[in-house]
Amino acid sequence: MPQDLPAAVARNLDLGHGHFLLEFFAPQAAAEMVPGQFFMIGIPGAEVLLRRPFSVCGLPGTFADAPEGSVQVLYKVVGRGTALLSSLRPGAPLTALGPLGRGFDLEVASGVRPLLVAGGIGSAPFPALAAGLAARGTRPALVYGARSAGDLPLLDWFRERCDAVTVATEDGSLGRRGLVTEPLEDLLAGAGATRIYGCGPSPMLRAVAAIARSRGIPCEVSLEAHMACGFGVCLGCVVATHAGGGGKPVYERVCVEGPVMPAERIAW
Amino acid sequence: MPQDLPAAVARNLDLGHGHFLLEFFAPQAAAEMVPGQFFMIGIPGAEVLLRRPFSVCGLPGTFADAPEGSVQVLYKVVGRGTALLSSLRPGAPLTALGPLGRGFDLEVASGVRPLLVAGGIGSAPFPALAAGLAARGTRPALVYGARSAGDLPLLDWFRERCDAVTVATEDGSLGRRGLVTEPLEDLLAGAGATRIYGCGPSPMLRAVAAIARSRGIPCEVSLEAHMACGFGVCLGCVVATHAGGGGKPVYERVCVEGPVMPAERIAW
Amino acid sequence: MVTPDLSVAVGPLRLKNPVLTASGTFGYGLEFLPFLDLADLGGIVVKGLSPRPRRGNPPERIVETPAGMLNAIGLQNVGVDAFVAEKLPALRKHDVAVVANVFGETVAEYVEVCEKLDSAAGLSAIELNVSCPNVESGGMAFGSDPAALARVTRACRDATRLPLIVKLSPNVTDIRETARVAEAEGSDAVSLVNTYVGMAVDVDRRRPVLANVSGGLSGPAIRPLAVWATWQVSRAVKIPVIGMGGIMAARDALEFILAGATAVQVGTANFIHPDAAVGVARGLAAYLSEHGIGTVRELVGTLRTGREAER
Amino acid sequence: MVTPDLSVAVGPLRLKNPVLTASGTFGYGLEFLPFLDLADLGGIVVKGLSPRPRRGNPPERIVETPAGMLNAIGLQNVGVDAFVAEKLPALRKHDVAVVANVFGETVAEYVEVCEKLDSAAGLSAIELNVSCPNVESGGMAFGSDPAALARVTRACRDATRLPLIVKLSPNVTDIRETARVAEAEGSDAVSLVNTYVGMAVDVDRRRPVLANVSGGLSGPAIRPLAVWATWQVSRAVKIPVIGMGGIMAARDALEFILAGATAVQVGTANFIHPDAAVGVARGLAAYLSEHGIGTVRELVGTLRTGREAER
């Protein structure tokens, strides 16, 4: 059950290239939260009115050095709200509403290999997911794509905690040059039973979903949308889906029916 | 000449009872500024749009421990902007536009005793003024009134640096019970040549001005007004004065023709 | 010290306190159960109901603006039948006044919804949304044209015995005019304001941010405009006024109440602080205690301008 | 890389860049010399001028609101004669287009001021303020009544050969209507928006904050409303549009330009950052360079809605 808790910045680690790892204490959320779920985070007294949605990146067990009851959020500075967030020092007040939304399905049948596909900051929910999967006995593989080498936050963490990490950058500054889709195809070629988890920009997710469909591989993706409330009442965050059954797509709320949805549910 | 400088909080000292002493570096202003002049101070990224006017409290020589090139502002939390200001930690960015307005006249004829009359936070410009007068050879006297003992910020500083300090509180929690006007009358009774400097709530200033007029004592007061710009262009901060000569009062700008004005100029 | 009396009467509609939640910002109420007790509210106004379900506009539907937000939801809703069958029974379990917000593209559609609601158990009042700026037909068309407004108000008045509230559009030259029409045609009260038409541009993509191009502006940004509209209307009509627009806290609500609103609605604030409306009600109680005022009713319209003579 | 071309033509009025400062927010220009070089501006619009000096409204005249401010200055100004005798000569020394903002309580007064300005050296254009919400007579009365607007526009058109800009009030049901009137009566351009009527209440003293009761809302809060008005008007008239309302930075100005404004005015921002207008002009140049666009004129009204068919 979501809770609106006044929190305070415990740490706001600058990871470089506009990426930050925010840590705050939310013991109840930390205990209940599922990877893929998110918080609506607000900055009291700041010029931005609405809270901003951020997936949980670190839950108990994700980061070795994380104090008990703390959670972590990985974010990138893209506008006013994230810029203000990045300026906060430890002790600064926050509001955090969560856990919100539908998380990833961590039940992976034995013999099935979980494969994470991340695009840039889309990797944010994956540390918690990778740790969660590992705790259930299967270290996932990761295909990590981005524009450039600087846009791959927490790469070292993933290399440590994932089964295999394949990097692709559009400018070729690290790993393979190009989009994640190419290494993904190669990996899947002749791989055993696999389950895909995707998070990143919509075009990437669409491509990944198409590949998964063509190979009949189960695939879940985490969507983004502009959100005002985060808990299902403003109807601002909708995405077109086939939930209505055949025929015309219906609009479902990314904040409640998502952000994680089975890829085939979405009317791409 | 006023300058708009990006500054940063050097210190934001909590003096208790909602009073804070803000310190930031503004070498040019520190060198040029006259007691009674003010800054328009803004907080980048905060929810308040307009800057807020604050008199300069400390100039070089006012506070012994003040680093070179720094200035101080004494403020009280009364609303959103001052609350946000009080939450800023050292290093937080500020914008400070100044020096602005017309300050106090520090030329005191020899043999004339300067007498400061402060109401609560109205004491804010007086440390710089007292230090400035002392530097010119005359330690002023101070009549310091407030609602209660907690509303007399920097009282110890004044006791050290002023010739004599008389305290009056409405609740009698410190000094004489009642308003500043009573001790003021007593002090003036049979005192030699005096010059009054007043700052505080309008009703107090009006009363002080009346006393000064009745005794033919020169009196300057520092006015408050809502301000949007602070440098004379919005026409939002006007006060009715006799500047137009006899007949109908005219509206003059507190931020340019003031904030310090000869008491007799004001159409109370 | 006695606890102050917050109860108010909006015409025939009795409320335990003057704080309602605004339509479209509170879902069907049940979504808020994790955050507050509905019984602490004066009432809730549910999302606009149309004769049949509406899927609403494509995304983007919302965008933040300075101290506000634009929305172009397009009245996505389950339709009046599903509301009566599925939502209302659950709401009835809670001790709170439920107001249905009604939308139609034609007078006939407004009447159809009103009739269906009239026979439904557990409703306290009907609010006519004649001021939605985000739909092709209906909506604001009715709210900005006095003749059309008169027709739809009269028709709905005849279609229900429930207290009828006409929700006015602020996108007019003189809102007192439409308020007088609503009063003349039998509305028990008027509520204002709905959103102001606005637009945001994505300067990188050189497109409107919203798929609908324009949207309705809400939030603190519009409060001074809404307080003015409330002040104007409350002096132009005799029926009670429900004020709204950017209310985040009790002091904001008091601006509307002093300006003449018998009750207020809290909208966008619900998105930011899910318990905002309860906070407003508590804050009102605190203000009354502080100032030793026995009942909030004593405050309604007591703003002194120093120009009373002029009236 | 070539430096982009910022020059624009607002009808007969040629500007070196599309950024002007808004009337009443830039004094008579000279107050800003400590902060910027007037020559870096496309132009300045001076405080509203009336036939005779006006003392304006009593305080309180301004109050901050969320992301905005209310003002009720009441057009305090030195009067047209003093402006021409004292201010204009000093302004003439600077290489910047000077636009006079004109206000009258009657058509005759508007004409009187226009005639006096017509014969004054150093003026680039006249902007008719028919939309001031803060004066008893004149002002918005003209701006919201098409017939009155037609009369004052035509009379002023006949009274001056200077480029004539009618500044529209947004406090109307359909601003395209008044824009068309201004166009029909010979205005060379329209500027919009003036402020939106609003009110703030001091809930402790239970009085309006402003002595004038109501005031005009300006600042970022109104930007989405002003962008929408600009988009509406720019498609309704053929004469150029000057957009304004809450412009703080270049990206805000671009919203107006893409929505159809040939030039923009910066108002409230001047109070907060005295060099704001120059910053906007610089930011426009930077945007053009980034996007490899040769001239700002290429951007005007190029917003794509995906609904072009409908037009």
Ligand SMILES: Cc1cc2nc3c(=O)[nH]c(=O)nc-3n(C[C@H](O)[C@H](O)[C@H](O)COP(=O)(O)OP(=O)(O)OC[C@H]3O[C@@H](n4cnc5c(N)ncnc54)[C@H](O)[C@@H]3O)c2cc1C
């Ligand atoms: C469920 C969910 C989980 C998310 N998790 C993360 C995360 O873990 N880390 C992270 O860095 N980002 C995450 N995002 C995106 C993040 O919410 C936005 O980057 C943030 O809101 C931008 O705020 P801003 O004020 O800095 O940018 P704005 O100034 O509001 O906008 C700047 C740019 O960001 C885009 N944007 C604004 N809001 C959103 C939004 N809600 N979703 C997508 N794009 C947006 C705008 O369209 C614009 O292009 C998530 C979004 C959703 C919906």
Ligand SMILES: Cc1cc2nc3c(=O)[nH]c(=O)nc-3n(C[C@H](O)[C@H](O)[C@H](O)COP(=O)(O)OP(=O)(O)OC[C@H]3O[C@@H](n4cnc5c(N)ncnc54)[C@H](O)[C@@H]3O)c2cc1C
């Ligand atoms: C020339 C000048 C010098 C000043 N010097 C000081 C100083 O040295 N220390 C200090 O603590 N205060 C000083 N003030 C007052 C200070 O500017 C206000 O207290 C401050 O702006 C309040 O901002 P806020 O956002 O906290 O309050 P708001 O939320 O804006 O308002 C809260 C209360 O403060 C009042 N207020 C708001 N703005 C002003 C204003 N500009 N002037 C007077 N009252 C206002 C409001 O009417 C309201 O009652 C000075 C004012 C002026 C005009």
Ligand SMILES: Cc1cc2nc3c(=O)[nH]c(=O)nc-3n(C[C@H](O)[C@H](O)[C@H](O)COP(=O)(O)O)c2cc1C
């Ligand atoms: C996302 C959203 C959806 C809305 N939907 C409706 C609606 O269905 N019917 C209606 O009458 N008003 C609707 N409104 C308007 C609000 O009820 C309210 O009139 C307006 O938002 C002003 O109040 P606020 O500033 O407190 O939000 C909606 C507002 C928002 C923000």
Ligand SMILES: Cc1cc2nc3c(=O)[nH]c(=O)nc-3n(C[C@H](O)[C@H](O)[C@H](O)COP(=O)(O)O)c2cc1C
């Ligand atoms: C303090 C103040 C005074 C103003 N005076 C005038 C005026 O004299 N004539 C006029 O046409 N507009 C006047 N305006 C309106 C502005 O020119 C501008 O239209 C409005 O403020 C919107 O722009 P902004 O949001 O950038 O401030 C004034 C605005 C403010 C804030």
Ligand code: FES
């Ligand atoms: S963000 Fe409000 S419904 Fe999803």
Ligand code: FES
């Ligand atoms: S504050 Fe703007 S003129 Fe004084």
